[in-house]
Each structure stands twice: as C-alpha cells, then as structure tokens.
Amino acid sequence: MKEVISIPASRTQDIIKEYLIHAHPHPRSYKDAQFMTFRKVGGYMDALYSVQHELIIKPRSNGFEDQLEYLRDDFKKRLLGYIRERKHGFGFGEKDEYKFYFLKVEQSLDHLPKPIEGNGQSHTYYTYEEIISGKSEIIRESVLNKRHKK
Numbered sequence: 732m733k734e735v736i737s738i739p740a741s742r743t744q745d746i747i748k749e750y751l752i753h754a755h756p757h758p759r760s761y762k763d764a765q766f767m768t769f770r771k772v773g774g775y776m777d778a779l780y781s782v783q784h785e786l787i788i789k790p791r792s793n794g795f796e797d798q799l800e801y802l803r804d805d806f807k808k809r810l811l812g813y814i815r816e817r818k819h820g821f822g823f824g825e826k827d828e829y830k831f832y833f834l835k836v837e838q839s840l841d842h843l844p845k846p847i848e849g850n851g852q853s854h855t856y857y858t859y860e861e862i863i864s865g866k867s868e869i870i871r872e873s874v875l876n877k878r879h880k881k
Contacts, residue, residue, distance in 0.1 A: 756826035
C-alpha cells in the first residue's frame with residue numbers, strides 16, 4: 732500500500748471540500764493509499780484525507796439512488812449533493828461507472844506543498860514524511876526511491 736496519492740482536482744476542488752467526496756471514472760489505475768490529497772491550480776495541496784468508504788455506481792443512470800439504500804443517511808445526503816452539483820457543473824464524462832470515495836480530513840497542510848516537478852495531469856504518489864515535511868516543494872515517491880537506491 733502506498734502512503735499518499737495526490738490527484739489533480741482543480742476543477743472539482745470546491746465540491747470535494749464541500750461534500751468530502753471524490754469521484755473518478757471506473758476503473759482507474761490508482762493503487763491503494765493510506766491518504767489522499769488533491770492538487771489545486773499550481774499543484775498546491777492543502778489537506779490529507781483518509782477514505783471512510785468507497786462505492787461504485789452509475790450516477791447518470793435512472794434510478795441510481797436505488798443503489799444507495801444501504802448507505803448511512805449522512806453518506807447518502809453528501810453523495811446526492813455531490814452528484815447533483817457535479818451534474819450541473821463539471822459533469823460526468825463518457826464512462827458509465829464511477830468510483831466514489833467518502834473522505835475525512837485528517838491533517839491540514841498549511842505549508843501548501845506542491846510537486847517540485849510541476850503540476851502534472853495524472854495522479855502521483857508521495858511518502859507521508861515528504862508531504863508533512865514543511866517543504867514548499869516536494870519530491871515524488873518514485874524519485875525518492877531512486878535516490879535511496881544509489
């Protein structure tokens with residue numbers, strides 16, 4: 732398991748924070764990670780999140796709410812709000828299935844770290860130690876691993 736996955740989310744940052752939910756088309760090649768963080772415009776990250784629950788549904792299908800019967804009421808309310816707001820804003824792409832992550836804020840990143848390599852368009856992984864180091868520019872896990880092998 733990885734320690735921290737960092738995901739570019741500049742366009743959905745506001746609704747992630749409002750509903751504490753992140754979603755992406757399913758399947759996707761994310762590796763399991765202890766924490767998630769989301770990159771704003773410029774690559775800045777401001778919080779670490781843990782995942783409380785995961786769910787795969789088809790949010791554009793009629794009657795998708797029927798798939799939510801077993802969810803806790805607070806999760807259901809958050810999810811329906813997230814889906815409603817995303818449909819009227821960013822939207823859902825061509826894929827039918829989406830994976831939803833119910834998040835919990837674990838730690839603020841007041842030093843606003845950003846990738847030293849720039850803000851790429853794909854997800855990347857960091858060590859927990861690097862993310863909380865207090866440095867303003869941080870190095871990906873894969874680069875750190877290469878440095879330690881030398």
